[in-house]
Amino acid sequence: MTYERIVVLGGGTAGWMAATALATGLKGTTVELVESEDIGTVGVGEATFPSIRNYHQILGIPEADFLRATNGTYKLGIRFRDWRVKGEDYYHTFGDFGMLNGPESLWGQYRRHPRANLPTFGEQCLPTVMAMNDRFCAPGKDAANFNYAYHFDANLYARFLRDIALKRGVRRTEGKVVDVARRPDGGIASLKLDDDRVVKGDLFIDCSGFASLLLGRTLGEPFVDFSHWLPVDRAWAVPSAPVGDTLTPYTRATALDAGWAWRIPLQDRTGNGHVFSTRFIDKEKARDQLLQQLDGEALAEPRLLRFTTGHRAKFWSHNVVGIGLATGFLEPLESTSIYLVQVGVGRLMTLLQRGGPVALELVDTYNTGLTRQFERIRDFILMHYCLTARRDTPFWQAMAAAELPETLAYKLHAWRETGVLHQYDEEGFDGHSWLAIHAGMQNWPARSDPTLKLIPEEQSLDWVRERASQLATAVATVPTHREYLAKILGR
Numbered sequence: 311m312t313y314e315r316i317v318v319l320g321g322g323t324a325g326w327m328a329a330t331a332l333a334t335g336l337k338g339t340t341v342e343l344v345e346s347e348d349i350g351t352v353g354v355g356e357a358t359f360p361s362i363r364n365y366h367q368i369l370g371i372p373e374a375d376f377l378r379a380t381n382g383t384y385k386l387g388i389r390f391r392d393w394r395v396k397g398e399d400y401y402h403t404f405g406d407f408g409m410l411n412g413p414e415s416l417w418g419q420y421r422r423h424p425r426a427n428l429p430t431f432g433e434q435c436l437p438t439v440m441a442m443n444d445r446f447c448a449p450g451k452d453a454a455n456f457n458y459a460y461h462f463d464a465n466l467y468a469r470f471l472r473d474i475a476l477k478r479g480v481r482r483t484e485g486k487v488v489d490v491a492r493r494p495d496g497g498i499a500s501l502k503l504d505d506d507r508v509v510k511g512d513l514f515i516d517c518s519g520f521a522s523l524l525l526g527r528t529l530g531e532p533f534v535d536f537s538h539w540l541p542v543d544r545a546w547a548v549p550s551a552p553v554g555d556t557l558t559p560y561t562r563a564t565a566l567d568a569g570w571a572w573r574i575p576l577q578d579r580t581g582n583g584h585v586f587s588t589r590f591i592d593k594e595k596a597r598d599q600l601l602q603q604l605d606g607e608a609l610a611e612p613r614l615l616r617f618t619t620g621h622r623a624k625f626w627s628h629n630v631v632g633i634g635l636a637t638g639f640l641e642p643l644e645s646t647s648i649y650l651v652q653v654g655v656g657r658l659m660t661l662l663q664r665g666g667p668v669a670l671e672l673v674d675t676y677n678t679g680l681t682r683q684f685e686r687i688r689d690f691i692l693m694h695y696c697l698t699a700r701r702d703t704p705f706w707q708a709m710a711a712a713e714l715p716e717t718l719a720y721k722l723h724a725w726r727e728t729g730v731l732h733q734y735d736e737e738g739f740d741g742h743s744w745l746a747i748h749a750g751m752q753n754w755p756a757r758s759d760p761t762l763k764l765i766p767e768e769q770s771l772d773w774v775r776e777r778a779s780q781l782a783t784a785v786a787t788v789p790t791h792r793e794y795l796a797k798i799l800g801r
């Protein structure tokens with residue numbers, strides 16, 4: 311069956327990202343989006359991954375328009391505070407550390423001199439040096455050795471995409487789905503709204519958020535629970551007033567007693583949240599901890615969000631494709647949810663643009679690919695917890711002692727024993743990202759590569775010092791994040 315009428319259920323970030331892409335890339339297909347203002351959206355999800363730039367580029371969305379409409383700022387990466395031990399911090403930015411192995415591997419040469427008074431490893435990475443100095447500029451066309459993402463207001467982003475999608479032909483239907491009619495083959499035939507209207511479709515994109523109305527509730531797709539690995543299950547979220555003139559070009563993630571707190575700088579407010587595990591802290595105490603560590607005055611009452619980490623066993627079942635929270639959630643430590651939305655939308659578009667029905671084996675490939683994406687990101691997030699040296703609370707003791715998925719255990723073993731940053735298929739994070747976390751956690755291989763000594767000791771030391779010094783000099787001429795943003799916005 312070809313898909314002449316596609317119905318998107320849900321008007322959050324996932325729904326409008328999907329609808330905008332479908333309307334742009336599938337000419338001649340009717341795209342209808344059903345959303346309910348009464349139910350509203352999850353209203354968080356304000357830090358992103360660099361892939362969002364590709365999404366905007368493919369859809370022809372100018373950066374300045376997007377930043378203006380969404381209260382957006384630039385993001386070079388994440389600053390992790392108190393993760394290894396209290397009082398220490400490190401950055402994971404979207405940058406590179408040169409060669410990852412062999413005699414010219416920067417980390418290898420850096421590790422050769424544990425007693426030398428060297429700059430920190432982070433100072434070897436251009437976007438990290440910019441982040442440390444609250445500076446930002448986009449990479450030049452010829453020297454794209456780093457990348458960047460954005461922070462934005464989630465509600466404004468959905469509205470921004472909605473305007474674009476409507477101009478591109480998406481039909482918007484306001485209403486609450488109260489019933490779902492099935493086809494004889496088990497798929498979905500139509501949605502019934504609370505005023506008795508019926509919305510029919512050939513293909514349904516379930517973007518109904520945690521409700522997972524079609525994939526979960528209607529089709530009964532089982533949930534693969536990751537909470538024994540990632541036990542955080544609640545978050546308090548609250549906006550606060552900005553303080554001072556500095557606009558940090560990074561998300562800050564501070565480890566707390568039973569979870570961690572995010573700080574996301576927008577143009578005129580700061581987004582904050584505390585992600586925690588109710589197995590280790592009660593919610594009132596978690597709320598107090600969030601409020602205590604705000605930089606500025608809270609601008610609203612904190613909102614509590616509940617979630618379970620994991621994903622639906624299938625992302626595409628019958629004629630329903632789930633995108634966004636309707637398919638699962640991995641906690642926001644590395645801001646990967648919107649990236650996963652994009653992976654889903656991108657792969658769906660590729661399959662639909664071929665024309666005709668999508669063969670079952672391609673649906674299977676779609677499901678396997680998305681499953682792997684979730685598993686790889688789960689491992690990457692889990693690594694932040696399991697490498698900690700913190701043992702000061704029951705939460706950190708449990709995280710350090712937890713049994714790991716085999717895939718992650720193998721990667722950590724390969725790194726410790728051989729210095730190889732092993733990569734599987736469907737990785738969301740490349741070797742440089744893994745290296746940034748290993749370095750931040752001071753988790754280095756047990757032995758060094760003998761070929762490193764092919765570079766004489768003095769030359770190696772000069773190289774490591776020189777590189778950091780060149781980056782520092784280059785960054786001193788870069789505008790501050792606030793200055794750069796003002797120029798892009800024409801203010």
Ligand SMILES: Cc1cc2nc3c(=O)[nH]c(=O)nc-3n(C[C@H](O)[C@H](O)[C@H](O)COP(=O)(O)OP(=O)(O)OC[C@H]3O[C@@H](n4cnc5c(N)ncnc54)[C@H](O)[C@@H]3O)c2cc1C
Nearest residue numbers: 320321322323324351352355487518519634635642647648
């Ligand atoms: C605490 C927390 C922090 C997060 N931080 C980040 C982050 O920093 N970066 C990141 O990438 N992601 C983050 N996320 C995830 C991110 O918020 C989501 O991936 C993103 O917002 C997409 O959400 P969604 O569109 O799937 O769901 P929602 O925003 O919940 O939208 C669901 C839509 O479905 C509609 N709907 C539901 N039921 C019905 C019904 N019966 N009838 C009609 N309409 C219905 C709703 O009205 C709404 O329009 C975070 C999530 C949480 C919980």
